[in-house]
Amino acid sequence: MFKKSISTFILFLLTISYAYGDKVKVGMITTLSGGGSGLGIDIRDGFALAVKDEPNIEIISGDDQRKPDIAVQLADKMIQSDKVDIITGIVWSNLAMAVVPAVVNQGKFYLSPNAGPSLLAGKKCHKNYFNIAWQNDNLHEAAGGYASSAGFKNSFIIAPNYPAGKDALTGYKRYFKGSIENEVYTKLGQTDYAAEIAKIRASNADSVYFFLPGGMGIAFIKQFSQAQVDLPLVGPAFSFDQGILKAVGNAALGVKNTSQWSKDIENAQNKKFVKDFQSAYGRLPSLYASQGYDTGKIIVSAMANASIKDMDAFREALKNAPSQGFKSTRGKFSFSSNHHPIQDIYVREVVEENGTLTNKLISSGLVDHSNFYVDQCKM
Amino acid sequence: MSLQLFIEQLLNGIQFGFMLFLMSAGLTLIFGVMGLINLAHGSFFMIGAFSASFVAGLTGNFFLAILASLIFPALIGITVEFSIIRKLYERDHLDQVLATFALILIFSEATRYIFGAFPLFLDIPNILQGNILLPGEIVYSKYRLIIIIIGLFIAIGLYFLINRTLLGIQIKAGQNDRQMIRVLGINISRLYTIVFAMGAALAGLAGALIGAIQSVEVGMGEPVLILAFVVIVIGGIGSIKGALIGALLIGVLDTMARLFLPIFFELIMETSQALSLGSSLASMSAYLLMALVLIFRPTGLFGKK
Numbered sequence: 001m002f003k004k005s006i007s008t009f010i011l012f013l014l015t016i017s018y019a020y021g022d023k024v025k026v027g028m029i030t031t032l033s034g035g036g037s038g039l040g041i042d043i044r045d046g047f048a049l050a051v052k053d054e055p056n057i058e059i060i061s062g063d064d065q066r067k068p069d070i071a072v073q074l075a076d077k078m079i080q081s082d083k084v085d086i087i088t089g090i091v092w093s094n095l096a097m098a099v100v101p102a103v104v105n106q107g108k109f110y111l112s113p114n115a116g117p118s119l120l121a122g123k124k125c126h127k128n129y130f131n132i133a134w135q136n137d138n139l140h141e142a143a144g145g146y147a148s149s150a151g152f153k154n155s156f157i158i159a160p161n162y163p164a165g166k167d168a169l170t171g172y173k174r175y176f177k178g179s180i181e182n183e184v185y186t187k188l189g190q191t192d193y194a195a196e197i198a199k200i201r202a203s204n205a206d207s208v209y210f211f212l213p214g215g216m217g218i219a220f221i222k223q224f225s226q227a228q229v230d231l232p233l234v235g236p237a238f239s240f241d242q243g244i245l246k247a248v249g250n251a252a253l254g255v256k257n258t259s260q261w262s263k264d265i266e267n268a269q270n271k272k273f274v275k276d277f278q279s280a281y282g283r284l285p286s287l288y289a290s291q292g293y294d295t296g297k298i299i300v301s302a303m304a305n306a307s308i309k310d311m312d313a314f315r316e317a318l319k320n321a322p323s324q325g326f327k328s329t330r331g332k333f334s335f336s337s338n339h340h341p342i343q344d345i346y347v348r349e350v351v352e353e354n355g356t357l358t359n360k361l362i363s364s365g366l367v368d369h370s371n372f373y374v375d376q377c378k379m
Numbered sequence: 380m381s382l383q384l385f386i387e388q389l390l391n392g393i394q395f396g397f398m399l400f401l402m403s404a405g406l407t408l409i410f411g412v413m414g415l416i417n418l419a420h421g422s423f424f425m426i427g428a429f430s431a432s433f434v435a436g437l438t439g440n441f442f443l444a445i446l447a448s449l450i451f452p453a454l455i456g457i458t459v460e461f462s463i464i465r466k467l468y469e470r471d472h473l474d475q476v477l478a479t480f481a482l483i484l485i486f487s488e489a490t491r492y493i494f495g496a497f498p499l500f501l502d503i504p505n506i507l508q509g510n511i512l513l514p515g516e517i518v519y520s521k522y523r524l525i526i527i528i529i530g531l532f533i534a535i536g537l538y539f540l541i542n543r544t545l546l547g548i549q550i551k552a553g554q555n556d557r558q559m560i561r562v563l564g565i566n567i568s569r570l571y572t573i574v575f576a577m578g579a580a581l582a583g584l585a586g587a588l589i590g591a592i593q594s595v596e597v598g599m600g601e602p603v604l605i606l607a608f609v610v611i612v613i614g615g616i617g618s619i620k621g622a623l624i625g626a627l628l629i630g631v632l633d634t635m636a637r638l639f640l641p642i643f644f645e646l647i648m649e650t651s652q653a654l655s656l657g658s659s660l661a662s663m664s665a666y667l668l669m670a671l672v673l674i675f676r677p678t679g680l681f682g683k684k
Contacts, residue, residue, distance in 0.1 A: 034487060034598050037496040161658045184641075185654055187662035189602055191593040194391035194523065195637045201518075202384045215594035218498055223592050227520055228509050247498035247594055 024299065024308045025058050026051075027078035029071055029099065030089035032063035036214055038243045039091045039288045040064075043113050045281055046289035047088070049273075050296025056303065057296075060084060066091075068098040075099045079106055085308045086111060088295055091288070093117040093136060093164045104128035107311065109318070113295040114288060118167055121338050122376030128311075130318055130339045132298060133291045134260055135371035136164055139236035140171030140211060142258040142345035142365035147207055147234055150256075153178040156205035156231075158196060158220075160212060161185035168211035168236070174372070181205035186212075191219040197227045207231060213238045218247050225251030232256070237359075240350055242286045245357040252350045252357060260345050261290045261330050262361050269327040284358065290329045301326035336370045338377035345369050383517050388638050389631065394523045396630025397530025401585035402607040403614070403622040404537060405578025411617025412553045412574050413468055416475045419459075419482035420582055420607065421600025423452040427583025428590030428599060429490055432501040441504040441591075448587030449580045456579025460572050468571070483601070491597045498596040501587070526588050533581070534623050541619055550574060554617050609665050613672045615682025624680060629665045636661035 028047065031040030044061060051057045060082050064071035071090060078084045087103050088111040090096045096115035103110045104126040112120075116135040120126075147155060157172055157180060159165035169183060181203050184196055200208055208231050212220050217239030224233060237259030238244075245252055263274050263285065273293055277285040285293075298321045305324050306317035317324065322334045334342045345366045348359040406420050430451035435444035459482065467475045507522045541547040549570050552560045561567050586600065593599070610629055614621025641657030648656070672679060 033491065037491065037597070038498075041496050161655065161662070166655075183651075183654055185658040186637075187658070190662075191589075191599075191602075192391075192395060194394070194520070195388055195634045198384060198387045198391065199638070202381065215498060215596050215599065218594035218596075219592065222502070222594075226503065226508055226522060226592060243497035247500050247596075249500050249502050251502075 022307050022309055023056050023058060024086065024303055025060065025082065025084040026299065027075070027082065027084035027087040028059050028061040028089040029064050029074045029078070029087060030061070031066045031091050032061070034065055036066050036091065039114070039214075039286075040089070042243070042286045042288040043089055043091065043292035043295075046277065046285065046292030047113065047296040049276055049280055049289075050293045051300060054300050054303070057299065061089070064090070064095060066095070068095050071095045071099050072102070075103055079103065079108055085109065086299060088113055089292075090115055094162070096120065100129055101126070109315070111295050111298065111318075113291045116340065117163065118373055121340050121371055122373035125338045125373075125377035125379055127315060127339075127379050130298075130335070131341065132295045133341070134343075134345075135340045135373065136167045137171030137174070137372060138260070138345060138366075138369060139238075139258045140168045140209075141175045141372075142347070142369070143209060143234050143236060144172040144175030146256065146258060146347045146363075146365050147172075147209065148175065148177040150207075150232075152176075152207035152232070154181045154205050155179075155207045155209050156181045156184075156200050156203055157209045158184045158186065158212070159210065160188040160190070160216065162188045165211060169209075172209050172211075175366075176209075186216075189216065191215060193220050193223050197224055197229060200224075200231065201227065201229050205231060207234060209234045210239070211236055214244075218244055221248050221255070222251050234258075237261075237287050237348070240348070240359060241288070242284045242358065245350065249357070250352075253352065255350050256362070257348050257350070257359070258345055258365055259287055259348055259359070260341070260343050261287045262346055262348050262359055264359075264361055265329070265331055265346070267327070267329070267331045270329040270331070273329045284356075294328050294330070294333075297328075298326050332368070336374050338371070338374050338379070340371050340374075342368055342370045383515070386515065386517050387519060388634055390517075390519055390527070391523065392631035392634035393627060394527050394530075394630070395634060396627035397527055397534075398585055398589055399603070399606055399610050399630055400530055400623050400626035401533065401581045401588075402603055403610040403626055404533075404619055405581045406604075406607050407611040407614065407617055407619065407622045408550065408574050409578045410611065412550055413571050414557075415464065415467060416472050416479065417464075417578075418476060418479040418604070419486065420578065421604030422483055422486035423456060423579040423582035424586035424589075424600035424603055425490060425597065426452045426455055426486065426579075427586030428501065428595045429494060429499065429586075430583070431587035431590060432499040432595045433494075435501055436499075444501070445584065445587055448583045452583030452586075453576040453580040456576045457572055460575040464575060465568070465571070487597050494597075496597070498594045501590045501595050503591045522592065529584075529588065533584075537619050546570075546573065606665060609669045611679075613669055613679055615679030617683070618679070618681040621679055621681035628668065632664050632668055633661070636664040640664075 031037050062074040086109040091114045093115040100110050109128050112131040114133050116131045121135045159168045233255045235257050240257040301321040302317035306313040336342050344364050347363045347365045349362050351360045409417050427448035431444035431448040434447040503522045510518045511521045610625040614625030640661045641654050644653035644657045
């Protein structure tokens with residue numbers, strides 16, 4: 001009798017903890033080799049850290065080499081032969097545009113830990129697509145707002161000539177109240193900015209805004225500083241990330257940049273994340289790592305409240321995760337009706353701390369910021 | 380637009396041109412002398428930048444770093460020539476492209492394995508920071524001026540090497556008739572190794588000089604490699620003079636197109652369209668020039684008929 005009740009009890013316990021204990025297979029498609037691999041590696045590591053105590057998550061990763069065709073092949077393979085339930089990981093908007101529609105239309109979830117192209121927030125939004133990072137315009141909108149509040153009247157703005165570059169400058173102009181001295185589009189991948197910097201020097205601008213992700217930004221900041229053009233520089237967090245600051249050096253000191261995350265945002269989740277990340281990988285986390293981490297934690301939260309077998313329930317659980325136990329490293333976080341974050345976007349400044357360059361929060365730029373494309377999304 | 384801005388941009392174009400020249404000089408020699416299409420040439424650009432960054436980090440001395448950017452790529456060039464490239468001279472171009480493409484992947488991933496996926500730091504020394512005032516009120520970057528001067532010296536040096544030394548005569552003979560100089564008893568494999576190492580060292584130097592003002596990262600060489608190929612096609616394959624003229628043409632054309640095309644289109648259409656079309660066309664300018672040259676002189680400006 002006693003034995004039987006014990007075993008019933010254990011069985012009962014098992015059913016509780018495994019109430020929704022179906023295994024979830026996550027396909028992690030991200031950039032792990034070649035140019036831009038630092039970003040993908042941070043997303044992967046952040047995600048892995050978030051789910052490392054969750055035995056029911058199985059991660060299958062693949063390296064997209066920053067190439068859309070390879071990302072598409074990986075997604076097909078993961079859906080058809082690995083039978084994943086969720087795909088995540090893509091860094092670049094052009095890759096996301098190639099992969100996401102196919103994934104969500106095949107009845108799988110896609111959780112974006114980085115790219116947030118306007119089309120996927122607006123006309124091509126989908127009930128199975130969630131963005132955990134931001135809509136592409138968001139950080140630039142905050143930068144425009146910051147530039148206005150800092151009293152800048154006339155900006156010189158510069159971005160690469162591709163869709164995300166145009167989104168960026170549109171976002172900046174949407175919130176910047178001053179005038180635009182000049183708007184320059186450079187070739188994607190360009191690393192010599194002598195011509196553009198000469199133009200800036202000859203202009204009447206009182207501030208410079210640039211969106212040049214990756215190596216482009218490193219080159220621009222160094223050359224801008226070497227040219228000793230005495231104008232304030234504003235950029236999105238991408239060019240002032242932990243991995244990038246090391247390569248830029250003191251040229252970045254004092255530059256203001258906008259971000260939805262910073263390692264010094266005060267909340268318990270963020271403190272734990274920064275500490276765990278450092279002890280696990282021996283380096284400071286970047287915003288990409290924080291986005292990967294939040295993506296992992298949202299899945300963990302949804303799994304506690306629904307079974308992946310029931311798509312509708314799981315979708316609700318993802319959507320409601322911010323009120324059902326998921327705590328973002330950014331603090332306040334909820335989803336808008338088009339499944340993009342509603343969050344604060346901060347202004348940071350590059351400072352030197354114990355001999356390492358890093359960012360310090362100086363003000364909150366936009367509070368409870370959603371995105372421009374909510375009304376265009378008919379889900 | 381002021382005259383100063385125009386001249387500053389012209390100098391920028393010339394500086395960009397000399398950087399391309401350092402890359403394409405080696406490429407064109409290797410193709411001309413050995414008949415080898417070397418896609419891995421961009422990897423030496425990257426290796427140069429990484430070794431400079433490594434040595435600069437270790438010693439804090441920029442000039443030692445520049446020295447390292449010549450020596451390391453040359454040593455790696457010699458090793459690779461000995462072990463792999465040598466077997467490719469007699470193969471057709473498709474095999475060469477495949478094998479040297481494999482080398483790109485091997486070099487890139489090995490670099491990432493050793494130095495990590497994040498860009499490295501390399502800065503110019505303090506005395507070269509900032510600007511210099513040239514005659515005519517022209518403010519120009521000291522460092523970029525130094526790149527122009529180094530490029531000029533190397534162009535002159537190569538001219539003397541090719542036209543005034545025994546090695547140069549052998550190189551020229553090798554370009555004209557490989558069989559014949561072998562028959563004449565010249566150690567052709569030694570000549571090949573020297574040319575290959577020299578090309579690698581020049582590419583490495585370009586990588587270090589440029590790495591200091593750009594970003595030292597894996598894969599940095601490939602975009603430059605593409606332009607270097609455009610340069611040698613325009614200049615005529617195998618010709619150092621062609622590489623110099625081609626590189627300067629592309630450098631100046633690219634910079635000027637970036638400056639003037641958006642302004643030009645703004646005169647005839649709406650601003651946002653003009654900016655977009657102008658910058659798109661500017662990125663194509665080098666390739667348009669190449670297409671034009673190929674139409675009128677299929678062997679390039681200084682190529683053999």
